Amino acid sequence: DADVTQTPRNRITKTGKRIMLECSQTKGHDRMYWYRQDPGLGLRLIYYSFDVKDINKGEISDGYSVSRQAQAKFSLSLESAIPNQTALYFCATSEQGYEQYFGPGTRLTVT
Amino acid sequence: GDSVTQMEGPVTLSEEAFLTINCTYTATGYPSLFWYVQYPGEGLQLLLKATKADDKGSNKGFEATYRKETTSFHLEKGSVQVSDSAVYFCALSGSARQLTFGSGTQLTVLP
Numbered sequence: 001d002a003d004v005t006q007t008p009r010n011r012i013t014k015t016g017k018r019i020m021l022e023c024s025q026t027k028g029h030d031r032m033y034w035y036r037q038d039p040g041l042g043l044r045l046i047y048y049s050f051d052v053k054d055i056n057k058g059e060i061s062d063g064y065s066v067s068r069q070a071q072a073k074f075s076l077s078l079e080s081a082i083p084n085q086t087a088l089y090f091c092a093t094s095e096q097g098y099e100q101y102f103g104p105g106t107r108l109t110v111t
Numbered sequence: 112g113d114s115v116t117q118m119e120g121p122v123t124l125s126e127e128a129f130l131t132i133n134c135t136y137t138a139t140g141y142p143s144l145f146w147y148v149q150y151p152g153e154g155l156q157l158l159l160k161a162t163k164a165d166d167k168g169s170n171k172g173f174e175a176t177y178r179k180e181t182t183s184f185h186l187e188k189g190s191v192q193v194s195d196s197a198v199y200f201c202a203l204s205g206s207a208r209q210l211t212f213g214s215g216t217q218l219t220v221l222p
Contacts, residue, residue: 004154042115042200042212043155058209090154099145100210102154 003027004103006091012109013081021076021106023091032074033100034058034066037088046089049074081110113138113205117213124191124220132186132216134175134201142203144168144177144184145210149198158186158199191220 004025013019023032030051035043045058047066055066063085067075078085086109092100118133136142143162147155159168164179173188184201201213 040214042214043210044212045209048209092155099157099160102147102156104152104154 004091004093004101006089006103006106008106009104010107012111014111015082017081019078019081019108021089021091021108023074023076023103025072025091025093025101025103027093027101028071029093029095029101030071031094031096032068033092033094034064034074034076035090035092036060036085037090037105043090046076078108078110081108083110086110113142113203113207113211115201115203115211115213117201118216120215121217121219124218126193126220126222127190128220130186130188130191130195130218132199132201132218134184134186134213136182136184136201136203138182138203138205138211140206141179142205144175145202145204146173146175146184146186147200147202147212149200149215151197155200191218193220193222196220 007022033048034046037043044060048056049068052068065077089106091103094100114137116135145160146158148158149155159170161168161177167176175184175186196219198215198217200215202210
């Protein structure tokens with residue numbers, strides 16, 4: 001079984017809808033991250049969490065919120081989706097070191 | 112702030128050709144450096160890393176040397192295979208312990 005899982009893998013939604021992307025990990029890591037990937041821009045950090053009670057904004061947090069329900073679960077919400085949030089979203093985890101482990105990604109399309 | 116500049120793609124090579132993907136960085140202090148690979152439809156996987164100057168990371172025939180004097184971490188492989196076709200990301204982890212990614216380089220290897 002995969003160490004970092006993301007659901008759903010693909011989602012099409014309409015402008016203005018609320019949507020939640022979920023991430024679970026079995027690696028036992030304290031740190032979890034949400035990124036978005038856009039063509040030609042690499043990955044950009046949306047939010048990160050160093051433990052259950054710690055939530056931090058990343059480079060591009062506007063329009064997003066997160067919830068760390070447990071050590072193993074970190075959800076990303078789009079309160080009111082807009083078309084320029086169409087992207088590939090990745091969850092990642094790490095221990096206190098530097099290496100991050102990525103999930104398979106969620107492809108989100110906002111029409 | 113920290114930044115990573117990667118060689119623009121896409122790069123197309125014939126099988127058994129020599130590969131170089133250039134990566135330079137800007138960071139304060141002594142960052143750790145990484146190469147991640149993303150195969151089609153998958154998340155990012157760590158390919159190799161180096162944590163201090165003059166370290167050489169290597170994996171699956173790929174190598175990269177941490178050059179502090181030129182702030183570079185170029186990826187090389189002596190003989191590429193069709194299965195190496197993927198997107199390659201250079202990244203650094205600086206004083207904030209966050210990953211900063213380059214924009215990615217698409218590699219296509221033709222038989």
